[in-house]
Amino acid sequence: MSVIETIDKIITFPLDYHKQNKSPNTLIKESGYLENYDKINEDVIYENLILNPGAINDWIQFMWDKPTGSGWALDKKNEEYIVCYFVSEPSYKELEKRAFDDIAKAYAAYVKGELEWIRGIYISTSSQST
Secondary structure, X not given: OOHHHHHHHHHHHHHHHHHOOOOHHHHHHHHOHHHHHHHOXXXXXXXXXXXXXXXXXXXXXXXXXXXXXXXXXXXXEOOEEEEEEEEOOOOOEEXXXXXXXXXXXXXXXXXXXXXXXXXXXXXXXXXXXX
């Protein structure tokens, strides 16, 4: 799959999650991200979020709907958007945290982090089944 096709799939990832009722592992495989992850950085994601502003709302919904005790999240505090990786077991802790003034840049960081987290889970679960 081409990088452009993968980016298109990344932008629609949350919609596909909800409408097609597919797991993140299935979507990460079908998106081509596993083959193209190193070619897709936050700047590329940002440019495509700007072109598809509704996708930010889709990713917001995905963030709130996914059942997890750890992962990536985004919050607005004062005039900044905070992107962090958190764990909640045994107690809540933020392990990585970045602040942004621009919501699209914050969501680009969130999306890249989330995709990498899902890719890691996919690789981990795939290697366990072989």
